Amino acid sequence: MRSRAAPLVCLCLLLGACTRARSRPGELRINLETEPPTLDWNLATDGVSIIAIEQLMRGLTRLDSELRPEPDLAESWAVSDEGRTYTFKLRPGVLWSDGVPLRAQHFVDSWRRLLDPKTAAEYAYFLFGIHNARAFNSGKVSDFGAVGVRAPDDRTLVVELDAPLVYFPALVNFMVTFPLRADLVARYGERWTDPGNLVTLGPFVLEEWRHEYRLVLRANERYWGGRPPLDRITAFMVQEGSTALVLFEQGLLDLVRIPPLEIRRYTNRPEYLRRPLLRGYYYGFNVRKPPFDDARVRRAFALAIDRSKFPELLRGGEQPWPSWIPPGMPDANPGLGLGFDPERARALLKEAGVDPARLPPVRIVYNNDQTHKLVAELVQAFWHDHLGVRVELQNREWKVFLKEVETDTPPVFRLGWGADFPDPDNFMNLFTSYSENNHTGWANPRYDALVERAAREADPGERQQLYDQAQRLLLEEDVPIVPLFVTSANFAVQPRVKGFVPSPMDLFFFEQVRAE
């Protein structure tokens, strides 16, 4: 037996040497986790596609380290007509990877395609602020000429809005608004994003796309900002977080997210990198059904939650946050929202005439996930211990959960929200009475009016006032939601990788990254 096993062991050792092969200098291997559903930036909606697209493409603006929009493909812009008209001047000398110069018409083509009902783009609503855009998307206006966007010459893009939107320059940093080569879409149809067909103008170009396995990007020699230091990025799609981490430890991957259970093991290692995100985690109430149809009851339940316990429970860099606009976003205000005050909570319940002992069990519904389960169990304990209320936990498969939240909203449910663009409107708009994402049933015209006024308000001080008032309504008076904490991203990065700074919107930019 031994004589037969020996060659096998030798073979394994020999082969084993290969697994230690590391990436070459100039090559970065990252884990994308899952297949990007598309590289078509008009149609993409998810966090994976955006990571790939942000390396391939650029927008009119980019965000500086303070998350303020700064010129990118637009060299400058001017606002006129009391904030209703934006005129973008494009940067000269920008070439697509096939050598064609960028023209303002490429933006018009992209936005026309984004808004065309036949495209059925999920994020078409990002441009609904543009004059007639919503009408065009819903088929009420069939002539795109009536929509408020035009290119009077190759370097000028004029956008007319229905009402002023002070965050419009931040909005056009979002991928769905990136310019598009309509000639190539016409030539290749749905295959225009395949390797060989896809023409882009960012720091990298697409070299290979082996579906469900890996995406290879190569430095764009024609990039107007100068060729990036990296020669190549290979983005693998390893879904299982613990496998990705072993591959990282084997040196086969350079950059991976750390699965929640492994974070503790990594926190003191030099490869560990944590980045707080503009992403809030909240509990919502169904305000249409008792007992949560009474604002005092909702306030009582909010006051019985001790947010300081979440970080030690979850250990993924969660930051307790009682208000809705997340830290790092303009106009964020940690002084707002209801803190932990069990006595006041009990008094409020009494005032509302609710006897906890006779209240039927309160149902919390969440989707299957370890983190959501832990959070729900902790909240259950808080409400039981501080209010004497019985709480029933129910978990659901993701899509079943979403359907239930939308159509038969549970008394209490969890949801999260991550920033698409770094403006408070992206968070505050969520709970307007007409928002599709407001599942609580809560509607307050005062809140709607405040949020609408803030979206038009150019003066930062005034804007802060408006958002503070709106947040007080949302979090201290009516309380349809209870924000619990904001989350962080946790990475393991090989020491040979320099200059990787993930954005608080959970985006990666590899333009300046080096791999030694």
Next chain:
Amino acid sequence: MIRYTLGRVLAGLLVVWVVATLTFLLLRFLPGGPFDKERSLPPEIMRNLAHRYALDRPLGAQYLDYLARLARGDLGPSYKYVGRDVADILRDAVPVSLELGALAFALAVSGGIALGLAAGARRGRIVDRLVTLGSLVGVSAPSFVIGAGLILVFGLFLRWLPAGLWEGPLYAVLPALTLAALPTAYAAQLTRAQVGAVMDQDYVRTARALGVPEARVRRRHVLRNALLAVMTYSGPLLANLLTGSFVVEHIYAVPGMGRYFVSAVANRDYPLVLGVTLVYAALVVLANLAVDLSYAWLDPRIRVGSPSE
């Protein structure tokens, strides 16, 4: 034989049609649709999406459309992977699962038979006990436990083999072993039991009494008869292994079709679910057909019965 074969093929087609229809209907009873996401979409956008994928038509019309397209070999577009057809997705994924599955099948059948023979011929001895114990573990431990164990030992501690990815033959070792663990154990148990039964048969005793050498007895009389059970098992096993395993492909990041069995349902990607289900159903039907036909060829008595029995 021709009538029998024809009957079997028709029955197989019927099975595939029933599977397609049931899957189509069951999917629509699942709460939640392909475009329900964490961020809800405005109604006009939901309407545009439903229109683009013809989901705004009556269910009956959608079903007839689906059958008509299926008859032309068109599996439709994926809802999740924008601009990709289900056929494209399967074309990329199926060969990988075939490769890994064939490797695991070869490992399972050869290893299982060898171990089963060794154990069956030496009943109650140490080899038999080891094989029995090992096969018990193999049958009862779920593949994610075996996979995690192999990654821990060969990936993390010994660092001999990559813990995932699909870059060459070396990368297939751990997934193939994990995938083969259960069928190997099962084939070993089957073979061991059959060998035990055959060894007690009169014709074996007669052969021995006539002075036929032991090696020849085992090869000609024991092995041949013991293999029938493994052969029956190997048809569905082959279909099962070739279509990939969600767990194995998931933990080793193998780009096969197994992962779609779960992810396509989670995404409510109806055409993709139907696509993978049909491939699986067709393979099971084909494998069973092959087993049935080989039986009929081996044993003429089977041909007499009507195919529906």
